[in-house]
Amino acid sequence: MRFLRAAAAAALFAVSAQAQTPPAALAQLGPEGAEIVDAGGTVVLTVPLSQAVPWRVAASDGPPRIIVGFGDLVWSELPGIASQSVAEVQVSKPEAGWSDLSLLLREPLSVASAEMATAEDGTALLEVRMLPTTAEEFRRNAQPSDSKEIFGSREASERRLVVAIDPGHGGIDPGAVAVDLIEADLVLAAARRLKEVLLRTGRFDVVLTREEDAFVSLEARLTTARSAGADVFLSLHADALEDVDGSASGITVYRLPNEAAETADELLATRHAPDDLLKGVDLTGAGDDVALALLHIARRDTSPRSHALQRMLIEAFRSSGLQVNSRPERVGAFSVLKSAEIPSVLIELGFLSSDKDRERLAKAGWQDEAAMAVSEALLRWQDEDRLRAEVIDE
Numbered sequence: 001m002r003f004l005r006a007a008a009a010a011a012l013f014a015v016s017a018q019a020q021t022p023p024a025a026l027a028q029l030g031p032e033g034a035e036i037v038d039a040g041g042t043v044v045l046t047v048p049l050s051q052a053v054p055w056r057v058a059a060s061d062g063p064p065r066i067i068v069g070f071g072d073l074v075w076s077e078l079p080g081i082a083s084q085s086v087a088e089v090q091v092s093k094p095e096a097g098w099s100d101l102s103l104l105l106r107e108p109l110s111v112a113s114a115e116m117a118t119a120e121d122g123t124a125l126l127e128v129r130m131l132p133t134t135a136e137e138f139r140r141n142a143q144p145s146d147s148k149e150i151f152g153s154r155e156a157s158e159r160r161l162v163v164a165i166d167p168g169h170g171g172i173d174p175g176a177v178a179v180d181l182i183e184a185d186l187v188l189a190a191a192r193r194l195k196e197v198l199l200r201t202g203r204f205d206v207v208l209t210r211e212e213d214a215f216v217s218l219e220a221r222l223t224t225a226r227s228a229g230a231d232v233f234l235s236l237h238a239d240a241l242e243d244v245d246g247s248a249s250g251i252t253v254y255r256l257p258n259e260a261a262e263t264a265d266e267l268l269a270t271r272h273a274p275d276d277l278l279k280g281v282d283l284t285g286a287g288d289d290v291a292l293a294l295l296h297i298a299r300r301d302t303s304p305r306s307h308a309l310q311r312m313l314i315e316a317f318r319s320s321g322l323q324v325n326s327r328p329e330r331v332g333a334f335s336v337l338k339s340a341e342i343p344s345v346l347i348e349l350g351f352l353s354s355d356k357d358r359e360r361l362a363k364a365g366w367q368d369e370a371a372m373a374v375s376e377a378l379l380r381w382q383d384e385d386r387l388r389a390e391v392i393d394e
């Protein structure tokens, strides 16, 4: 077997990656190193990682290559090549948190599968399996030749979405308590992991409505989100609700029902400080009726966006193989979902009343997978939301 290290790759290899992002957010290559091998007609790329990171795979023409993009990964060593199909590997300089691993091909390959598995100790392994294909088929699947368009510059030029993560309960309010788990602690840990995963994509700014085990009122949570300019609000819970048959389990996502939104607007218009009603709108001096009308207008836009986010989250949880509830899409009149202008959902990560859920929720690997699914859903939602906004603007 031949084991090549391309000289050209060394020139592209960036050693300054560490200087660009805080060390806590960076993943390292696993000690066994990445490699590309021929395995019975299949070309297999394996990349062991100290923790799960966002990733993407694409084929690109001119020269023909397979590109695997990683969010904030430190490349301490290039992958070893033990495959007849791959001539060279290159790692691009990180851009907007992403670095691209390019496999320059001797013969056209198509990606048959690509999967990142997270182990219980939090380490992860990306495996990409590639099969020989025709040049014509390769060209059909290939992206435009500039890989930066695929991975880097798009993220860099976009305004980052501001995500408010709201870990439920805290302080004197522990939330649900079951056996050895306390909801308030669990959702705070999950919120911190989610924050880290979102920051690593380079596509989000994140604010937490509470950073520690302290009581924070629902009003204060919304004010924190609003003053951070949040574009989206995610409340995390893991309650001990029982279904009629006492077997509720899996992830459930709630949005505010329309009736509750109407009532919320009326209460908001009459009870709130006028400068705290709508992000960026000072309603000082405006009558309750004007405030109410503006809230209704904002809500007409926000409600369908919350609904879309709810559906995409459930889809992402499902496709990540995470256990979702038998009826995962629900409505609930939770006060924390009532802001008129910020699309908001409440995620029940599981039920502390369920033995199976308790076991799952406590695992760091599970929390990472859930965080990655939320990240995927938010990226999709942001893309579709932007398209939707463009259609409305025209």
Ligand SMILES: [Zn+2]
Binding pocket: 168, 169, 175, 176, 183, 236, 237, 238, 239
């Ligand atoms: Zn709760």
